[in-house]
Amino acid sequence: MYGSHDGRSGLTRAAAVAGAGAVLLLAGCSSPSAPGSQGKESGSHGRGPGATVPYWANPDGNAARQVAVYTANGDRKNAALIERIARQPVGEWIGPDRPEAEAKGLTEAAERAGREVLLVLYNIPHRDCGQFSRGGAADGQAYRAWLDGVARGIGDRRATVILEPDALLHMVDGCTPQEFHDERYVLLKAAVERIGRQPRTRVYLDAGNAGWRSPDALFGPLRRAGVGAADGFAVNVANFQTTAVSTDFGKRLSAKIGGKPFVIDTSRNGNGPYVGGAPEENWCNPPGRALGEVPTTDTGDELVDAYLWIKRPGESDGDCRGGPKAGRWWPAYALGLARAAK
Numbered sequence: 001m002y003g004s005h006d007g008r009s010g011l012t013r014a015a016a017v018a019g020a021g022a023v024l025l026l027a028g029c030s031s032p033s034a035p036g037s038q039g040k041e042s043g044s045h046g047r048g049p050g051a052t053v054p055y056w057a058n059p060d061g062n063a064a065r066q067v068a069v070y071t072a073n074g075d076r077k078n079a080a081l082i083e084r085i086a087r088q089p090v091g092e093w094i095g096p097d098r099p100e101a102e103a104k105g106l107t108e109a110a111e112r113a114g115r116e117v118l119l120v121l122y123n124i125p126h127r128d129c130g131q132f133s134r135g136g137a138a139d140g141q142a143y144r145a146w147l148d149g150v151a152r153g154i155g156d157r158r159a160t161v162i163l164e165p166d167a168l169l170h171m172v173d174g175c176t177p178q179e180f181h182d183e184r185y186v187l188l189k190a191a192v193e194r195i196g197r198q199p200r201t202r203v204y205l206d207a208g209n210a211g212w213r214s215p216d217a218l219f220g221p222l223r224r225a226g227v228g229a230a231d232g233f234a235v236n237v238a239n240f241q242t243t244a245v246s247t248d249f250g251k252r253l254s255a256k257i258g259g260k261p262f263v264i265d266t267s268r269n270g271n272g273p274y275v276g277g278a279p280e281e282n283w284c285n286p287p288g289r290a291l292g293e294v295p296t297t298d299t300g301d302e303l304v305d306a307y308l309w310i311k312r313p314g315e316s317d318g319d320c321r322g323g324p325k326a327g328r329w330w331p332a333y334a335l336g337l338a339r340a341a342k
Contacts, residue, residue: 103153116158189226266292290340
């Protein structure tokens with residue numbers, strides 16, 4: 001349900017080349033009080049997030065390329081809207097084919113900017129149990145090899161890793177067939193341990209969202225999946241639950257697993273969840289949603305390590321409601337999120 005996040009869909013190569021420059025120009029015109037801005041900026045690209053966000057904002061991401069397209073067409077209004085996304089650090093979802101090279105390139109770019117990178121690992125076998133984002137590694141051996149590649153690519157550079165969105169929840173809710181459960185628990189535990197061996201990497205295991213399952217249904221599976229060796233867990237990844245509700249959910253879950261801290265995905269939760277469609281569609285490109293709190297580690301709560309944009313705003317949840325395939329950039333949806341942002 002989270003998308004393949006292949007990165008360059010829907011934009012021209014020329015726009016990709018121009019992207020960083022266009023974002024630089026727009027960032028220079030932004031006031032500190034503009035939506036998505038955090039005042040004083042840092043980083044080698046001149047458009048990095050503020051001091052409370054240690055994460056790197058990719059100057060060549062989909063949003064930055066879209067800014068370039070709008071700017072080239074003289075559409076400053078829409079360029080400024082998409083800049084609200086482009087200026088923020090978002091999750092970099094590692095692909096299946098070149099994990100070492102991809103992780104190395106991203107962490108090196110972040111290091112050059114004096115930042116750390118936010119990585120998302122989403123390649124567990126039998127991923128998304130045949131739904132919009134089905135796929136994943138061919139088997140356990142292939143998955144372990146892929147993890148090794150990611151870990152080598154990270155090396156001793158700084159990274160925060162969100163581990164396998166929905167992998168645990170799809171066992172709890174029965175979406176993933178029972179015959180795959182034992183291996184998946186073993187692989188999740190191995191992933192926590194393997195990535196966690198990198199000296200400057202933090203690992204957060206995905207724990208679903210407040211609208212899916214209660215903490216009572218999750219703490220046992222989280223323990224079995226190795227959360228004890230992780231730095232914490234993540235909630236609300238690619239979902240729309242409010243920050244207040246997600247904080248309460250995370251705290252109740254934390255109390256059952258030894259007080260582990262957690263991070264919250266606030267990328268699209270500015271208007272909370274959508275209610276009114278078929279239940280299975282309330283999470284798939286729901287209308288009227290908004291960007292949420294900008295990424296920060298200054299949450300004011302010792303159990304909440306950060307608000308993060310783990311799901312990349314503007315990328316489709318799947319081919320529902322007129323959207324493209326999961327993980328593909330969708331400018332119209334991105335504009336809607338930005339317009340509705342408070």
